[in-house]
Amino acid sequence: MIRKVKKEIRVIGFDDGTFKFKARGDKVILVGVVMKGSLDVIGVVTRWITIDGLDVTDAIIDAVTSSRFKDLRVILLKGITYAGFNIVDVERVYKETGLPIIVVIRKKPDITSMELALKKHFNDYEMRIRLLKSAGTPIELIPGKLYYQAIGISREKAEEVIRITSRNALIPEALRLAHMIASAVMTGESTRE
Structure with missing residues (x-):
């Protein structure tokens, strides 16, 4: 539980590459x-996930729990769908990492x-829809421009x-940089967030 949000809070922000x-x-x-606040990049972790697969949850859990970065306080996700419809089970990530999750979305889904x-397109659509809805209704932070979902953390703290x-x-910033790095790996150069 986060009692006070410090300026140097350690976060990890995830995004996927272009496909x-x-x-x-x-x-x-x-x-x-991995960042300390919005200024210092502490490190980077990578995993490979399957387009329209079901492995992004395991990849995030593994990246967080097996990394050398043990002082993380929050996981930031750029949406909960990665590599198409590879949907994050946010409840499981929260439970297995013990870290609150903030899903940040630019457009209301x-x-x-x-x-x-x-x-x-999917035989297992019921399970994927359940995962999609498990993060709750997006909360508008900046009207028409930024939404978020919070798991394991209060709205105010998120x-x-x-x-x-x-x-x-x-x-x-961790999400912006993750996007740039992932797109550069997949296409040869970064794209703007």
Whole structure:
């Protein structure tokens, strides 16, 4: 439990690399950037995940629990769908790492459209829809521009963590850097967040 959010709070932010939607079963890099607040990069972890697979949850848990970074306080996720519809089980990540999770989203997700796509393309759509809904309803932080979901942390503390860990963008710096690194690995150069 976080009693006070310090300026140098240690966070890890995860994002995946660019991929082709028709490449189901191929691998995509998952990058976690460890930061102290919004200024100091402490380290980077990587794992490979399957497009439209079910392995992102295990990859995040492994990256956090087996890394040398033992003083992490919060896990930041750039959404809960990675590599297409490889959906994070946020409850399991929270339970197995003991760390609160803040899911940061730039656009409010269209859950109805996502459910329809899951029903159309996946035999296990019921389980994936359950995972999708497990993070709860997104909370609007910046009207029309930034939303978040908080697991294991209060709204007030989650919003404070987002503010403290953001610097030159709307999203926390660890997520911005994870996006840039992951896209560079997959395409040869970084893309803007």
